[in-house]
Amino acid sequence: MTTTWPAGLPRSLDYPAGSVADLLAGTARAHPDRTALIDGEVRLTYAELYERSLRVAQGLRGRGVAPGEAVAVHMPNSVWFTVAYYGILLAGAAVVPVNPTQPPLALRRQLDDSGAVAVLSHPLVAARLAPAVEDGSSSVRLVSLAPPTAAAPAPEGEAAPAFAVAVVAFDELLTADAAPATAVDGDTVAHLAFTGGTTGVPKAVRVLHRNLIVNVLQVACWRSAAVPYSDERGHILLRQVPGAVTPHHIPLGAATGISIAPLFHGMGMVSQSAFVAAGVTMTVFGRFDAVGYLDTIERLGVHAVTGSPALCHALLAVPGVRERDLSCVRVVSSGSAPIDPAAVAELAEIFPRAVISDGYGLTEATMGVAISPLDSAMPRPAGSTGLVLFDTEVEIREPDGATPVAAGERGEVWVRGPQITDGYHGHPELTAAQYADGWLRTGDLGTLDAQGWLSLVGRAKDMLIYKGYNVYPGPLENVLREHPAVAQASVVGRPHQEHGEIPVAFVSVKAGVPAAERTVLAGELMAYVAQRVAPYQRVREVTIVEELPLSATGKILKTELRRRAAAS
Known part of the structure; x- marks a missing residue:
C-alpha cells in the first residue's frame, strides 16, 4: 500500500453500472448548452x-x-x-x-x-x-x-x-x-x-465495456479530484470532492482543452471520454502546428494541455516561446512515453502556473495505469511517472515473472486492476503469455519505491547487455537531455562481437546551435555522459540527426534506430 496519496481523494471508487454511453448522456444532461467540440x-x-x-x-x-x-x-x-x-x-x-x-x-x-x-x-x-x-x-x-x-x-x-x-x-x-x-x-x-x-x-x-468505463472514470476522477455517481435515469456523472480540489484540477463544466493526441490511439480515445466526463470544451487539432497550438492556448485560455513528449519538445523549440503568456494553463499532461526530467523543468518555465503531469499506460490496460498528482504541493520525484490509479496494483518482478523485487529495485512491471482488458482477439496463445491470474505482464522495466512512485527505465526488449552488465536506455537518455544543446535523445544497443552490445545514441539538437559546434558535439556528449554514469553505462557512439523517427503517437521508433545502428 502506498504511503503517498492526493489529500481528500478515496483510494477506491464506487463505479456505477453502465457504459460510456451513459457517461455521454450524463454530461449532455448536466451541461447541454456547453460547447463540447470546436x-x-x-x-x-x-x-x-x-x-x-x-x-x-x-x-x-x-x-x-x-x-x-x-x-x-x-x-x-x-x-x-x-x-x-x-x-x-x-x-x-x-x-x-x-x-x-x-x-x-x-x-x-x-x-x-x-x-x-x-x-x-x-x-x-x-x-x-x-x-x-x-x-x-x-x-x-x-x-x-x-x-x-x-x-x-x-x-x-x-x-x-x-x-x-x-x-x-x-x-x-x-x-x-x-x-x-x-x-x-x-x-x-x-x-x-x-x-x-x-x-x-x-x-x-479486446477492451470490454466494463474496462472502458472504469478506466475513463479512473482518469477523469484523478484529473478533476472527483468521484462518480449515477442519477435517477442511470446517467453517469462526476462530483468534485470538497477539500481535494486544487487550482490545477480540471473544474467540471468550466474548462477548455485541446485535442491533439491521435484519436485512433488509446491515449486519445480514453482521454477524450475523460474530458467528456468533466464537461471540457475541446478544440480539435489535425496536423500539428506548434505555433498555431500556442496561439490557440493564449486565445482560448486553455486550462489543460495534453500530448506526447514529442509534442512537448516541439513546443519548447518554438522561437520566443518564453515570451508568451501561457499562465492560463494549469496542467500539462504528457503520455505515450516517459518524459525526461530536463524537459519537465523547461516546461515548468514556459507554463509557470501549471503542474507538469506525466502518465503511464498501455492498450492492454485500456489506457491509464499511473498518473502524477495534479497538486503542486506533491511534487513527484525526478523521473517518476506518477502514482498508481484508484483500484490498481503494480508489482515489479524478476525476469521469471513470479518473484517480486524489493522496493526501489528494477524489474518488469506487472499490473492488476479493473481496467485490465480481456486479452488479444483471436490469439489465445499470446493472451496466455501476457495475462496471468488477473495480472498483465507489460514488458516495461521500472521501479516502485516505498512511497508508491512508479518510474520507468525502458522496455524489456530495449535493455542491452554490455559485457554482462544490464544497461537501461532511459537513464542515459535523461542524462543526454540535460545537456543544453540537446533537444531529444534515444539510446539503443548495437551488436558487438566482443562485448555483446554497446550503447549508441541518436541525438537531435536545439535550434540555434551553430553547425560548427555540431561537428564536435558528438564527442562532447560522450564525455558528458561518461562523467555522470558508471563505466559500463557509457555511450560508445553519438550520431547527430536532424530529427528522430517518430510513430503517429509521438513515440521514438527504436526499431528504426536499431536498424540504423546495426548498418552503420
Whole structure:
C-alpha cells in the first residue's frame, strides 16, 4: 500500500453500472448548452454531440450493423471522428480504431483480423481505404465518408475513389432518428484496439465495456479530484470532492482543452471520454502546428494541455516561446512515453502556473495505469511517472515473472486492476503469455519505491547487455537531455562481437546551435555522459540527426534506430 496519496481523494471508487454511453448522456444532461467540440467553424454542444451520435447509431442499425459487430473508424482527428466513435458504441457495436496513415495492405490485415463490417472514413484518407476493400472479399460491406472540416480538410486535387462495397454519406447517417442507445453489458467488447504490444506482433486488444468505463472514470476522477455517481435515469456523472480540489484540477463544466493526441490511439480515445466526463470544451487539432497550438492556448485560455513528449519538445523549440503568456494553463499532461526530467523543468518555465503531469499506460490496460498528482504541493520525484490509479496494483518482478523485487529495485512491471482488458482477439496463445491470474505482464522495466512512485527505465526488449552488465536506455537518455544543446535523445544497443552490445545514441539538437559546434558535439556528449554514469553505462557512439523517427503517437521508433545502428 502506498504511503503517498492526493489529500481528500478515496483510494477506491464506487463505479456505477453502465457504459460510456451513459457517461455521454450524463454530461449532455448536466451541461447541454456547453460547447463540447470546436473544429474550425463547426461547433457542437454536449446536447448536440449526444444527439448526433444517437443519429449515427440509428443510421448504422438501419443499414444492417448489428450489436456486437465491429465497425472501423478510419479518420484523422476531427469533430466527426468523435461523433462516429460514440455513434458506434451507442449502436452496441465495437469500435475498431485504425491508423488512417497506414498503407492499404496493413489496413486490410486489421480489417480482416477484427472482422469489421463497416468503415467510417474521410475523403482525406479514402484513397488508402479503397484498395484495402477493392476485391470485395473482406468482411467490410459498408463505407461512409465524413465531411471535411478545418482539422481534416478535403484532399487537394484528388478524385473520390470508387469502392467495391456500398457507400453512404456520413451526412445521410445523421438524418436518422435519434433513437435510444442499444443496451450493452459490461462483458461486451467496446474496442478492438490494435497494438504492437510486447511481442511486436500487430494484434487487437479486446477492451470490454466494463474496462472502458472504469478506466475513463479512473482518469477523469484523478484529473478533476472527483468521484462518480449515477442519477435517477442511470446517467453517469462526476462530483468534485470538497477539500481535494486544487487550482490545477480540471473544474467540471468550466474548462477548455485541446485535442491533439491521435484519436485512433488509446491515449486519445480514453482521454477524450475523460474530458467528456468533466464537461471540457475541446478544440480539435489535425496536423500539428506548434505555433498555431500556442496561439490557440493564449486565445482560448486553455486550462489543460495534453500530448506526447514529442509534442512537448516541439513546443519548447518554438522561437520566443518564453515570451508568451501561457499562465492560463494549469496542467500539462504528457503520455505515450516517459518524459525526461530536463524537459519537465523547461516546461515548468514556459507554463509557470501549471503542474507538469506525466502518465503511464498501455492498450492492454485500456489506457491509464499511473498518473502524477495534479497538486503542486506533491511534487513527484525526478523521473517518476506518477502514482498508481484508484483500484490498481503494480508489482515489479524478476525476469521469471513470479518473484517480486524489493522496493526501489528494477524489474518488469506487472499490473492488476479493473481496467485490465480481456486479452488479444483471436490469439489465445499470446493472451496466455501476457495475462496471468488477473495480472498483465507489460514488458516495461521500472521501479516502485516505498512511497508508491512508479518510474520507468525502458522496455524489456530495449535493455542491452554490455559485457554482462544490464544497461537501461532511459537513464542515459535523461542524462543526454540535460545537456543544453540537446533537444531529444534515444539510446539503443548495437551488436558487438566482443562485448555483446554497446550503447549508441541518436541525438537531435536545439535550434540555434551553430553547425560548427555540431561537428564536435558528438564527442562532447560522450564525455558528458561518461562523467555522470558508471563505466559500463557509457555511450560508445553519438550520431547527430536532424530529427528522430517518430510513430503517429509521438513515440521514438527504436526499431528504426536499431536498424540504423546495426548498418552503420
